[in-house]
Amino acid sequence: MGSITEQEDDIPTYAPSLQVPSVQEMVMKDPLQVPERYIRNEEEMQKKLDMFHLSSQVPIIDLSLLSKGDEEELVKLDLACKEWGFFKVVNHGVESEVLKAMKDATVQFFELPLEEKNKISMPPDDIQGYGHAYVVSEDQILDWSDALILLVYPSRFRKLSIWPTEPKGFKEAIDAYSTELKRVALELLGSLSLVMGMDKGSLLELHKELLQGIRVNYYPPCRMADKVLGISPHSDTSTITILMQDDDVTGLEIRHQEGWVPVKPVPNALVVNVGDVMEILSNGKYKSIEHRAVTNERKTRLSYATFFIPRDEVEIGPLDHMIESQGSLPMNKKVKYGEYVRQSMKMKHDGKAHTQMAKT
């Protein structure tokens, strides 16, 4: 566990976000109150576009088969990234104790008094810490959630001054969970390189160094669940994202065939999605799909999103062989990843609006 004590060193900062109240605190004080600034109109909720019946069709990928180079599983992976942009991963080899320790410690953290959590609140110029990201205007409609965001790898980028000291063992749980997820991500990047017709190590190499950040989302129950969103529709600016969700509450919904398909939790499975970087590199063959989280009338839900991203100076653009193999024109221009991600964070979550800046 030596990495937990490493020094802080040139840790990147990302973007400012306006301070807004803790939703958890608001609900605790008055569970019936839902302030105006959280309420969305019917059109935005797009309830009519619920496609519950497609939920069971979200692809399931077996990581143990992928790591053996199983051809059939690689074909399934390729199809999942093309047609859904999302899939569930089973047989990933992460011990259920590691997942549970992360969940238990996180729940205990959010149960601490607000003053305690605020000891590691996000500074005005960055998104690491406890608070809210992507709040850029006093007028924007707010998400019904609070977050804890930390950069976890490379370990020299850990801002240990804001790593939670309470509850005891939380840091170790984050470390163990993140180390396991890194292994899963490396395996996935290897397989993705293969289905893109490259050497197994190509995608990783392209990142110069793989950065890994975690965002825990805490969604308190909402008495007007049909009028608020836990997280606004967006696509992730990552290469890939790996999500762990609570077993007993469904909240994640993904865009598919113009509607919203709920991704039901499968105990111990992880959910993976293609991020903007993969979409750009593959020249649109793989889709960085819009998703959102809805809230529950009675239950709190937590989700744990781990983002894998390249270094700031890496130029991302469509790979030549991906353009050629599809016989298409480049859909994106080359951009520095650091600029892409920071530009995106200057905007509120608004579907795929942030991807425009890199379009040809």
Ligand SMILES: O=C(O)CCC(=O)C(=O)O
């Ligand atoms: O809560 C979820 O299921 C989705 C979270 C998410 O999309 C994110 O943190 O980027």
Ligand SMILES: [Fe+2]
């Ligand atoms: Fe997301």
